[in-house]
Amino acid sequence: MTKAPPSVLHCHDTESSDPRRSGFATAMIAACSENRLPQGGAGARAMQDMRDEVSRIVVDAQRREKLHAAILRYEDELRTFEQTVLEFQEILHALNSDPGASADQFSDLISRYEVERKAARARLLKIHFDLLGLTTEDEWRSIAKREAKLLRAAADPAGMRTTRS
Amino acid sequence: MKRSQSGQVLIVLFGTLLMGRSGLAAGLFLTGKTSKEIRKEALTIVADEHRRAEIKKVLKNWEREVKQLDKTRQRRVDGLAALLERHDVQPEDFEPVFANFDKAEAEAFATTLEMRFTLREQLTAEQWRELFPGGQP
Numbered sequence: 001m002t003k004a005p006p007s008v009l010h011c012h013d014t015e016s017s018d019p020r021r022s023g024f025a026t027a028m029i030a031a032c033s034e035n036r037l038p039q040g041g042a043g044a045r046a047m048q049d050m051r052d053e054v055s056r057i058v059v060d061a062q063r064r065e066k067l068h069a070a071i072l073r074y075e076d077e078l079r080t081f082e083q084t085v086l087e088f089q090e091i092l093h094a095l096n097s098d099p100g101a102s103a104d105q106f107s108d109l110i111s112r113y114e115v116e117r118k119a120a121r122a123r124l125l126k127i128h129f130d131l132l133g134l135t136t137e138d139e140w141r142s143i144a145k146r147e148a149k150l151l152r153a154a155a156d157p158a159g160m161r162t163t164r165s
Numbered sequence: 166m167k168r169s170q171s172g173q174v175l176i177v178l179f180g181t182l183l184m185g186r187s188g189l190a191a192g193l194f195l196t197g198k199t200s201k202e203i204r205k206e207a208l209t210i211v212a213d214e215h216r217r218a219e220i221k222k223v224l225k226n227w228e229r230e231v232k233q234l235d236k237t238r239q240r241r242v243d244g245l246a247a248l249l250e251r252h253d254v255q256p257e258d259f260e261p262v263f264a265n266f267d268k269a270e271a272e273a274f275a276t277t278l279e280m281r282f283t284l285r286e287q288l289t290a291e292q293w294r295e296l297f298p299g300g301q302p
Binding site: 096128 | 250282
């Protein structure tokens with residue numbers, strides 16, 4: 001399983017020494033590591049649709065098994081990165097609430113987040129190409145609709161409030 | 166970001182944070198509040214007429230910038246989705262798409278931060294803490 005590196009997003013003035021934050025992150029990661037993506041929502045349904053479609057159309061058992069494993073890695077990457085975003089957002093809000101925060105502090109935080117995002121994106125793209133390599137063109141045509149649906153579900157402007165839930 | 170929105174995570178990851186769902190997300194992601202909420206609360210806090218006018222102006226400009234971001238968002242998402250659906254796609258095909266997303270993200274962050282600091286100038290430190298209560302980073 002492809003694992004993301006530990007987050008490099010730290011508190012600006014205390015680096016990673018804040019026990020509340022690291023404790024929170026550890027708890028969240030631990031909680032997430034024991035579960036698949038939450039059921040419900042267009043995204044979760046689209047992931048399940050991908051799995052179902054693979055089961056339905058890929059006859060070769062060996063390839064089917066590898067595809068399911070790749071989809072799980074895909075899901076794990078999304079979950080891990082989701083944690084990074086939540087952590088980044090929390091630090092960003094705290095920095096914003098500081099009336100003395102400087103532009104350099106924001107730039108530094110955003111730069112570190114961007115490094116993580118691009119690394120995670122590269123890992124996800126690798127999994128995407130693993131999926132491509134395990135499917136025929138006809139199979140992919142059907143499976144890809146589910147992945148695109150996942151992406152387009154995100155572009156739906158409804159319900160955009162960014163909150164922990 | 167709601168924890169069940171794996172699709173949103175995907176677009177944030179593949180695409181860009183601030184273009185993730187709507188340009189409005191830029192300010193919301195930074196502050197935790199929408200421009201509408203910021204306007205309402207800031208105008209409740211600030212009594213000075215000149216500063217109130219400046220606050221309204223900053224937020225109006227912000228909303229105009231956001232609309233521009235939203236205009237290109239759907240087109241970029243469609244382009245990325247089309248690439249993901251292709252079986253013959255090559256890794257290098259994604260490079261210009263990602264580069265465009267990354268450029269847009271950098272611009273959106275810059276615009277949002279500029280808005281943030283312009284707004285900050287209109288409030289005292291105490292008023293800022295009242296508008297955006299929260300711990301130190």
